Amino acid sequence: MLPVPENCFVPISEIISVEETELNKKQRNIGKWQKMTKLHAFTVYYVKKARNHRWRCSDVTFWCVDEHLCNQWIQALKELLEMQKSRPKQLLVYINPYGGKRQGKRIYEQKVAPLFSLASISTDVVITEHANHAKDNLFEVNIYKYDGVVCVGGDGMFSEVMHGLIGRIQKDSGIDQNNPKASLVQCNIRIGIIPAGSTDCICYSTVGISDPVTSALHIIVGDCQPLDVSSVHHNNMFLKYSVSLLGYGFYGDILKDSEKKRWMGPMRYDYSGFKTFLSHHYYEGTIAYQPAKHTLGSPRDKDSCRTGCYICKKSEQQLAEQHKDCGLKHEEGEEEWKVIKGKFLAINAVNMSCACPRSPKGLSPAAHLADGSADLILVRKCSRFDFLRYLVRHTNQDDQFDFPFVDVYRVKSFQFTSKLSEDNESNVMDIGKKRFGQFCRDHPACCCNIVNSTWNCDGETLDSSAIEVRVHCQLMKLFARGIEENCKDEAAYSQNSAEQLL
Numbered sequence: 001m002l003p004v005p006e007n008c009f010v011p012i013s014e015i016i017s018v019e020e021t022e023l024n025k026k027q028r029n030i031g032k033w034q035k036m037t038k039l040h041a042f043t044v045y046y047v048k049k050a051r052n053h054r055w056r057c058s059d060v061t062f063w064c065v066d067e068h069l070c071n072q073w074i075q076a077l078k079e080l081l082e083m084q085k086s087r088p089k090q091l092l093v094y095i096n097p098y099g100g101k102r103q104g105k106r107i108y109e110q111k112v113a114p115l116f117s118l119a120s121i122s123t124d125v126v127i128t129e130h131a132n133h134a135k136d137n138l139f140e141v142n143i144y145k146y147d148g149v150v151c152v153g154g155d156g157m158f159s160e161v162m163h164g165l166i167g168r169i170q171k172d173s174g175i176d177q178n179n180p181k182a183s184l185v186q187c188n189i190r191i192g193i194i195p196a197g198s199t200d201c202i203c204y205s206t207v208g209i210s211d212p213v214t215s216a217l218h219i220i221v222g223d224c225q226p227l228d229v230s231s232v233h234h235n236n237m238f239l240k241y242s243v244s245l246l247g248y249g250f251y252g253d254i255l256k257d258s259e260k261k262r263w264m265g266p267m268r269y270d271y272s273g274f275k276t277f278l279s280h281h282y283y284e285g286t287i288a289y290q291p292a293k294h295t296l297g298s299p300r301d302k303d304s305c306r307t308g309c310y311i312c313k314k315s316e317q318q319l320a321e322q323h324k325d326c327g328l329k330h331e332e333g334e335e336e337w338k339v340i341k342g343k344f345l346a347i348n349a350v351n352m353s354c355a356c357p358r359s360p361k362g363l364s365p366a367a368h369l370a371d372g373s374a375d376l377i378l379v380r381k382c383s384r385f386d387f388l389r390y391l392v393r394h395t396n397q398d399d400q401f402d403f404p405f406v407d408v409y410r411v412k413s414f415q416f417t418s419k420l421s422e423d424n425e426s427n428v429m430d431i432g433k434k435r436f437g438q439f440c441r442d443h444p445a446c447c448c449n450i451v452n453s454t455w456n457c458d459g460e461t462l463d464s465s466a467i468e469v470r471v472h473c474q475l476m477k478l479f480a481r482g483i484e485e486n487c488k489d490e491a492a493y494s495q496n497s498a499e500q501l502l
């Protein structure tokens with residue numbers, strides 16, 4: 001630990017870099033000392049923790065009359081930093097110049113690149129030219145020479161990079177992603193997210209804030225946060241992976257409408273959200289799910305997943321044991337399935353809380369980042385007013401699951417079939433219904449929708465409404481540490497950059 005002014009201690013793991021200080025830069029501040037003798041100095045750049053999980057780079061300069069002693073300090077601190085083996089040295093960076101408010105390139109160049117250079121991290125930077133550029137590129141480059149991949153953009157950009165990395169690892173390991181029962185190979189190359197998107201839910205839910213400098217610092221110090229990933233299949237065909245929201249009904253309809261309004265930037269979600277709220281469509285279907293019995297928590301818990309979460313640790317241990325005796329692994333297919341039929345305004349499956357600036361506690365506040373389960377939230381048909389009450393509770397402290405029309409289950413896998421595709425499959429589809437388009441012919445004002453909704457998979461639409469979903473515990477890792485418990489003594493962190501005499 002290194003003492004900095006006013007009883008503030010910085011763990012070595014949170015030092016960014018140590019550099020010899022050029023005297024002419026700081027001379028003015030120490031004129032008095034300089035008259036007496038020639039001084040030597042070094043500067044320690046470190047993580048300063050501010051309010052609301054925000055991190056900043058701060059520095060403290062140590063002055064010394066003895067050049068040898070000064071060099072010894074620099075050497076010793078550099079050696080300690082060298083010993084931090086989890087820190088990345090070489091990163092592959094993808095920037096989406098069109099995500100969010102189209103600020104990705106500027107954010108990276110002005111806020112992130114200077115910090116990477118300060119921390120002696122070398123980078124290969126790719127500015128994407130089209131959708132799927134990053135994903136395709138990850139199948140071509142030598143990913144194994146990098147300590148991590150950074151994406152500058154939103155949840156969609158993260159999803160691309162994740163698909164590229166997970167897909168590449170499965171390909172290199174001879175695993176067929178189309179097999180819904182395949183044991184996928186864990187991806188140990190960490191992904192860093194520099195938020196520059198419209199929702200930035202994955203960044204917010206894993207760091208506690210959507211802030212490019214904070215995320216860059218988590219990458220520099222080499223944080224590691226495992227993450228559950230759901231695989232989504234349709235008829236033995238791989239569709240997509242999901243880490244945040246898989247939403248049918250409300251969030252699917254918002255996404256579908258908002259894609260046409262990309263030019264509006266992040267505002268498109270509010271516009272389409274309002275429109276979708278007014279349309280108040282519900283969808284009929286059947287959900288079958290397997291409860292997650294292995295995990296200790298429940299979606300109604302008061303405590304949330306935080307840094308070093310013991311529930312996620314327990315799942316990690318179980319996973320390690322499973323890998324040890326994989327021959328004896330219990331067959332998932334044999335475990336019980338529960339079936340629910342109904343009319344739903346929204347079906348949301350979340351692998352994490354899905355906290356974001358719009359909803360700081362998220363869609364499921366007690367969901368865990370790495371426990372091998374997802375929270376399945378079913379919002380049944382209800383009045384517009386009740387649905388609004390439900391939505392408003394995402395923005396305040398009230399319990400959004402405390403409604404008779406909302407159910408929530410912790411699951412390890414689930415399947416969904418819409419009534420429409422069930423009818424189609426059993427060939428009882430009325431041709432007349434097809435012709436008369438979108439609304440129920442019998443009850444034009446009832447809001448029941450005879451077309452399917454769309455699945456919103458981490459901000460991307462899926463082509464199929466019938467899906468099979470399975471949660472893969474800790475399939476990948478992020479440069480993050482989960483959300484830290486609020487520091488009580490925040491005043492101790494409010495010290496500005498300082499200077500210190502040895």
Ligand SMILES: CCCCCCCCCCCCC/C=C/[C@@H](O)[C@H](CO)NC(=O)CCCCCCCCCCCCCCC
Pocket residue numbers: 154155156198199200201244245251254255269270273274277354356358359362363388391392394395456457458459460
């Ligand atoms: C009255 C205010 C209620 C506000 C309720 C806010 C709840 C917001 C919950 C957000 C959950 C985001 C989950 C993350 C999803 C990401 O993988 C994905 C990709 O980035 N983003 C979206 O799909 C983008 C989803 C964007 C959702 C925006 C929802 C806006 C709803 C507005 C409803 C207005 C009703 C007003 C009635 C007077």
Ligand SMILES: Nc1ncnc2c1ncn2[C@@H]1O[C@H](COP(=O)(O)OP(=O)(O)OP(=O)(O)O)[C@@H](O)[C@H]1O
Pocket residue numbers: 095096097098099100101127128129130131132133152153154155156157158160196197198199200201459
């Ligand atoms: N150069 C590019 N041109 C067009 N589309 C791109 C380009 N690079 C990436 N994309 C695509 O843009 C989509 C959206 O990007 P991104 O997630 O960064 O921003 P967003 O949609 O505004 O934010 P969020 O996903 O957080 O809501 C991604 O799915 C990605 O595939």
Ligand SMILES: [Ca+2]
Pocket residue numbers: 228350351352367368369370371372373374
């Ligand atoms: Ca989870």
